[in-house]
Amino acid sequence: MSFSTKTVRQPEPAAATGTLISRRVSSSNHTWNLVLVGAVLVLGIVLPFILPAAELGIAMRILIFALMGVGWNMMSGFGGMFSFGHAAFFGIGAYTTAFLLVEVGLTPWLGMIVGMVISAAAAVGISYLALRYQLRGAYYALSTFAFAEMLRLFVIGNESLNKTVGFTVPVMFGDNWGMFQFRAGSPVYFWIGTAMLVIVMLFCIWFLRSRAGRFSIATRDDELAASAVGIPTLRYKLTLVAISAAITALAGALYLQFYMFIDPDLAFGATVSNNAIITAVVGGVGTLWGPVLGAVIVAPLSDLVTELLRHPPEWLSFLEGLDGLDILVYAVVLIAFVLLLPKGIVGTFLGRRKK
Amino acid sequence: MALLEITGLSKSFRGLQALKNVTISVDEGEILGIIGSNGAGKTTLFNCITGAFAPDTGTVKLGGEDITGKKMHTLAQRGLVRTFQLMRPFGTLSTIDNVTIAVQSRGVRPESKARDEATMILARTGLDGWADATSGSLPTAVQKRLELARALAMNPHVLLLDEVLAGLVPSEREPVLELLESLRKNDGVTMVFIEHIMAAVRRLSDRVVMMDQGAVLAQGDVDEVLANPDVVAAYLGKEYGDAA
Numbered sequence: 391m392s393f394s395t396k397t398v399r400q401p402e403p404a405a406a407t408g409t410l411i412s413r414r415v416s417s418s419n420h421t422w423n424l425v426l427v428g429a430v431l432v433l434g435i436v437l438p439f440i441l442p443a444a445e446l447g448i449a450m451r452i453l454i455f456a457l458m459g460v461g462w463n464m465m466s467g468f469g470g471m472f473s474f475g476h477a478a479f480f481g482i483g484a485y486t487t488a489f490l491l492v493e494v495g496l497t498p499w500l501g502m503i504v505g506m507v508i509s510a511a512a513a514v515g516i517s518y519l520a521l522r523y524q525l526r527g528a529y530y531a532l533s534t535f536a537f538a539e540m541l542r543l544f545v546i547g548n549e550s551l552n553k554t555v556g557f558t559v560p561v562m563f564g565d566n567w568g569m570f571q572f573r574a575g576s577p578v579y580f581w582i583g584t585a586m587l588v589i590v591m592l593f594c595i596w597f598l599r600s601r602a603g604r605f606s607i608a609t610r611d612d613e614l615a616a617s618a619v620g621i622p623t624l625r626y627k628l629t630l631v632a633i634s635a636a637i638t639a640l641a642g643a644l645y646l647q648f649y650m651f652i653d654p655d656l657a658f659g660a661t662v663s664n665n666a667i668i669t670a671v672v673g674g675v676g677t678l679w680g681p682v683l684g685a686v687i688v689a690p691l692s693d694l695v696t697e698l699l700r701h702p703p704e705w706l707s708f709l710e711g712l713d714g715l716d717i718l719v720y721a722v723v724l725i726a727f728v729l730l731l732p733k734g735i736v737g738t739f740l741g742r743r744k745k
Numbered sequence: 746m747a748l749l750e751i752t753g754l755s756k757s758f759r760g761l762q763a764l765k766n767v768t769i770s771v772d773e774g775e776i777l778g779i780i781g782s783n784g785a786g787k788t789t790l791f792n793c794i795t796g797a798f799a800p801d802t803g804t805v806k807l808g809g810e811d812i813t814g815k816k817m818h819t820l821a822q823r824g825l826v827r828t829f830q831l832m833r834p835f836g837t838l839s840t841i842d843n844v845t846i847a848v849q850s851r852g853v854r855p856e857s858k859a860r861d862e863a864t865m866i867l868a869r870t871g872l873d874g875w876a877d878a879t880s881g882s883l884p885t886a887v888q889k890r891l892e893l894a895r896a897l898a899m900n901p902h903v904l905l906l907d908e909v910l911a912g913l914v915p916s917e918r919e920p921v922l923e924l925l926e927s928l929r930k931n932d933g934v935t936m937v938f939i940e941h942i943m944a945a946v947r948r949l950s951d952r953v954v955m956m957d958q959g960a961v962l963a964q965g966d967v968d969e970v971l972a973n974p975d976v977v978a979a980y981l982g983k984e985y986g987d988a989a
Contacts, residue, residue, distance in 0.1 A: 601849050601854075601856070604838075604842065604845075604846055604849070605846065605849075605850070607835070607837065607838065608835040608838065608843075608846050611834075611835035611836050611837055611838065611881075612833045612834070612835055612836070614797065614817075614829075614833060615829065615833035615834070615835065615895075616818075616835070617796075617797075617816070617817040617818045617821070618795070618817060618818075618821055618826070618827055618828075618829070618833075618895075618896075619821060619826075619846060619847040619850050619895055619898070619899055620818050620821040620822040620847070620850035620851065620899060621818055621846070621850050622816075622818050623818065676837075
């Protein structure tokens with residue numbers, strides 16, 4: 391007999407040991423997460439001193455991709471709600487910041503917060519309707535795609551949002567912290583981006599360890615079973631949706647302030663959603679650090695391949711000037727990742743460590 | 746007074762009538778066994794009671810209050826708790842996390858207190874050695890016990906068990922049966938359980954309901970119901986029913 395009612399009143403000492411081990415494992419993971427956040431912070435501070443100014447653009451791209459990937463991962467990786475339309479939230483973040491800056495004169499610091507709030511509210515609204523009426527899986531993903539496309543078309547046709555022209559951030563001279571604007575090639579953009587990523591990662595770590603985070607993961611693992619243990623699953627799904635949209639909107643605002651320009655395709659185009667997904671898939675969907683590692687690989691990939699094809703080494707000179715081949719190489723590399731490492735890099739590593 | 750009253754419950758799925766005017770009551774502290782062949786509507790009945798499905802007609806009352814169509818999580822928090830026929834662990838989480846989450850959903854704070862309670866429940870269900878294992882990769886018998894452990898973590902007032910013994914070998918069934926007996930004796934939990942293993946039905950049930958094609962075919966004392974010719978016919982075929 392494997393257990394008896396004798397254990398009912400007094401737990402075996404082994405049970406207590408089990409809990410201690412569990413706590414130790416969990417606390418060791420937590421320590422590692424904090425160490426990694428510290429490493430990102432240190433690297434972010436030091437990198438501008440090491441990298442040539444010209445490479446800071448790629449480094450910024452990594453940060454923007456990382457924020458997009460982490461945002462997408464909160465909803466799709468930890469929430470199990472696959473989104474094909476994160477461009478909607480990225481675009482709302484960028485456009486709200488741009489509109490409030492250009493038309494109202496509001497500082498981008500406040501503009502990005504407003505953008506995050508509007509993005510979260512829009513995401514909750516659309517997801518509430520979708521989830522309330524039982525849209526699941528591919529149907530839910532299609533609804534997010536339709537939402538992003540609807541916003542893109544709305545912006546293209548809207549005079550007050552400058553239609554297809556979009557917004558250009560008015561240029562100021564010198565560094566202006568209040569208006570989130572610095573001289574070209576300034577490392578401050580990178581430091582601010584790093585700070586944003588660090589804050590977002592700390593928030594995600596805290597959330598996923600919290601009661602709400604554990605309820606969210608339980609809901610992702612099995613929604614019916616989660617309901618059966620008293621978890622109001624819709625509430626926790628919408629919480630993740632709001633967090634995800636707000637983080638993605640932050641990436642949009644950062645994009646706007648760094649590139650100082652936004653238009654409907656750059657903000658709401660399908661490429662934006664694809665980049666968020668690919669970043670998380672390459673790094674590891676449903677892993678905390680997967681999207682960050684994915685961004686380090688995916689963000690520079692397109693630039694590196696383009697550069698390689700533009701100025702190939704002698705033995706690859708036949709590739710020179712072949713327009714569009716960069717996209718093909720980019721796609722092949724990504725397909726290879728999905729086929730060889732379906733759990734992404736971090737997911738595969740964690741899976742092997744468990745064994 | 747009946748603790749759980751199901752009156753005139755019907756449920757159809759397009760052309761198929763899964764439940765037909767089902768009326769059952771369960772008294773406080775009672776163990777009611779539900780038997781019937783596959784497709785008789787037993788699990789659909791559980792789904793309608795616990796809010797997974799809204800019934801087409803009929804009412805479900807808990808302690809006299811109409812709870813028909815209420816959401817499953819609301820009912821679980823009120824102590825109407827169920828397990829599933831096919832195990833549904835939170836597969837990426839550890840065994841202890843599965844149970845801790847259930848304890849936390851009752852509002853137990855801080856987390857350390859919820860974990861201590863979960864640890865005791867794991868010991869009670871013989872899962873203490875599996876506390877840190879990832880629940881999705883547990884053997885079937887252990888996942889079955891986890892289903893039970895998670896239900897216990899909800900401090901159930903009424904526990905609906907859907908084939909909790911299925912997939913267990915006889916040596917694994919005995920401790921589960923002992924646990925269920927102790928739940929009634931020591932905790933006063935009212936139970937409704939769907940089961941195909943007749944020895945378990947005889948041992949645990951105060952009363953039995955036999956379902957066939959979505960309707961209640963017979964209910965009452967275990968031996969009476971099992972000796973009922975209609976019940977024998979439904980289980981074994983008409984010629985056996987006539988013989989009985």
